[in-house]
Amino acid sequence: MPTRNKTDVMVLGAGAAGMLCAIEAGRRGLSVTVIDHARAPGEKIRISGGGRCNFTNLHCGPGNFLSSNPRFAISALRSFTQYDFIDRVKARGIAYHEKTLGQLFCDHSARDIINMLTEDMREAGVRLELSTGILEVKRADQGFEVHTSQGSWQADRLVVATGGKSIPKMGATGLGYDIATGFGHKVTETRAGLVPFTWASNMVESWSALSGLAVDVSARCNGATFREAMLFTHRGLSGPAMLQISSYWRDGDRLSVDLAPDRDLVHELKQERSTRPKGSPWTTLGEIVPKRLAQHLEAGAGNATVRLADMSNAAIEAIAGRLHGFELVPGGTEGYRTAEVTLGGVDTDQLNQKTMESRLVPGLHFIGEVVDVTGHLGGHNFQWAWSSGVAAGRHV
Numbered sequence: 001m002p003t004r005n006k007t008d009v010m011v012l013g014a015g016a017a018g019m020l021c022a023i024e025a026g027r028r029g030l031s032v033t034v035i036d037h038a039r040a041p042g043e044k045i046r047i048s049g050g051g052r053c054n055f056t057n058l059h060c061g062p063g064n065f066l067s068s069n070p071r072f073a074i075s076a077l078r079s080f081t082q083y084d085f086i087d088r089v090k091a092r093g094i095a096y097h098e099k100t101l102g103q104l105f106c107d108h109s110a111r112d113i114i115n116m117l118t119e120d121m122r123e124a125g126v127r128l129e130l131s132t133g134i135l136e137v138k139r140a141d142q143g144f145e146v147h148t149s150q151g152s153w154q155a156d157r158l159v160v161a162t163g164g165k166s167i168p169k170m171g172a173t174g175l176g177y178d179i180a181t182g183f184g185h186k187v188t189e190t191r192a193g194l195v196p197f198t199w200a201s202n203m204v205e206s207w208s209a210l211s212g213l214a215v216d217v218s219a220r221c222n223g224a225t226f227r228e229a230m231l232f233t234h235r236g237l238s239g240p241a242m243l244q245i246s247s248y249w250r251d252g253d254r255l256s257v258d259l260a261p262d263r264d265l266v267h268e269l270k271q272e273r274s275t276r277p278k279g280s281p282w283t284t285l286g287e288i289v290p291k292r293l294a295q296h297l298e299a300g301a302g303n304a305t306v307r308l309a310d311m312s313n314a315a316i317e318a319i320a321g322r323l324h325g326f327e328l329v330p331g332g333t334e335g336y337r338t339a340e341v342t343l344g345g346v347d348t349d350q351l352n353q354k355t356m357e358s359r360l361v362p363g364l365h366f367i368g369e370v371v372d373v374t375g376h377l378g379g380h381n382f383q384w385a386w387s388s389g390v391a392a393g394r395h396v
Contacts, residue, residue: 007033007127009396010146010155012134012179014041016385017368018161019117024393026124033127033155035134035148042114043170044163048382053110055089056082056386057379058102064380066247067373068188072348073384076356080390082383092116101228103378134162137179143363157363157396159356161389164342164369165190172336176370177345183361186347188372192339193247196238197255197330206296208234213290217241218261224248227261236330244377246333247343257326259289265320269308273316277309281319284308289323297322341381345372355395356388365392 009025011018014036026032040046045053057064060082062074086104089096094116095107106112121128133149143156162176177187199207210232217230219241231239245255265288272284282301286294301319311319336342346366350359356371358364367388375381 004151004153005033006154007031008155009033009157009159010035010144010153011159011161012036012137012146012176013161013163013368014038014128014130015161015163015368016042016045016117016382017389018159019121020386020389021159021161021365021367021393021396022126023117023120023124024390025396026121026126028394030396031127032124033129033153034121035129035132035146035153037131037133037171039131041118041128041130042110044167045114045117045382046110047170048110049105051110052105052108053113054099054103054105054379054382055096055113056085056104056383058082058098058104060102060375060380060383064376065373065384066193066343066375067348069348069372072351072353073373073387075353076387076391077383079354080387082379084390085383085386088116088120089113092119101378134175137182139183139361157365159365159367159392159396160346160370161367162370164345165336166192166339166342166369168336176366180346180366180370183358183364185350185358185360185366188344188347190342190344192333192336193343193374194243194340194377195246195333195335195338196233196236197242197246197249198236198332198334200329200331203328203331206300207232210292210296213292214239215259215290215293216261218258219245220256220258221245221253222248222250230257235334240377243340247341247374247376249330249333251332252329254327254329257328259293259323259326260285263288265323266317269311269316269320270313273308273311277307279308280306281308281311281316285319285323340377341374342369343374345370345374348372354391356392357395363396365396367392 008030009032011022011034014034022032022034094112136147144158146153211234213232218227226241226244228240230241282298356365356367368385
């Protein structure tokens with residue numbers, strides 16, 4: 001197919017990272033073209049944060065990211081911080097608010113962020129090609145050739161911002177990883193992250209009865225701890241605490257969940273033994289954790305008739321330990337279908353941390369979710385998109 005168009009910079013993917021990269025490159029006077037298979041830009045932005053887009057986090061830093069190289073993200077995050085992006089939001093007059101843990105959301109709609117980015121692209125002279133499938137990407141005598149469903153392009157510089165495998169119903173694929181391996185890059189193991197857990201087969205019947213129940217917990221797995229809400233569902237466990245810890249969990253790993261963080265259940269049960277000796281420990285616990293949860297744990301304990309007066313200190317410690325150290329082995333996760341992000345990706349050892357440029361192929365850059373950098377829940381993944389996009393856009 002003959003080359004139809006020439007562009008200085010070709011960006012594959014009109015998501016958060018790709019659009020901000022294009023803006024930065026366009027502002028430098030380069031001709032920039034963005035290609036995406038979707039009918040509209042920023043589709044993941046549109047659905048994020050319940051439609052209000054958790055666009056960054058006030059506390060975002062390198063410690064909020066997982067990667068085979070934990071230091072890789074430092075340079076980009078420092079070069080374009082959350083406050084730099086907030087300044088752009090303010091300059092556009094977009095109203096926003098802080099929720100818990102530094103999470104920033106639009107007051108009105110995620111479309112405010114999309115509109116900001118598309119307007120900035122227009123002002124920077126960026127060309128946006130939507131509903132365009134990418135058929136082949138290869139080296140050319142000068143730069144790169146990109147063959148699409150709408151024709152072919154020649155580009156001096158190529159930026160891969162195609163995202164990961166999460167939410168395939170929106171068209172997510174492993175295209176970016178295929179492009180990377182085609183150019184000789186290594187791709188680390190990919191798996192679903194920030195994703196709900198499913199019950200093990202022996203837990204489904206009994207535990208699904210708690211569907212809809214939410215409780216504040218501290219969840220632990222493989223050295224990571226998150227203190228947020230946990231939600232019981234028909235299929236398993238969800239809520240921020242579970243989504244967060246899922247990124248650290250592997251098949252067969254055990255989760256430890258403190259169902260009453262910041263409470264000293266041993267002390268409180270001993271006090272109740274003095275003041276209400278005829279009472280049940282589960283009645284007391286039902287005043288601390290949701291009553292339905294206490295009743296469920298009581299039914300599983302097999303000692304429903306026990307009175308506090310009849311309990312030794314060791315027995316009190318044991319029953320308190322069941323809540324402070326509730327343990328389970330999930331059956332699995334919901335997978336990419338509902339995962340917010342994809343863990344793993346293009347190996348950072350073969351990328352320049354300041355420019356996101358390939359160390360193997362000059363002029364080739366990888367940014368955003370396709371790279372082996374994955375953030376915690378709460379706006380951190382968007383910040384990585386902004387930061388890595390700017391890093392590449394300023395150096396293509």
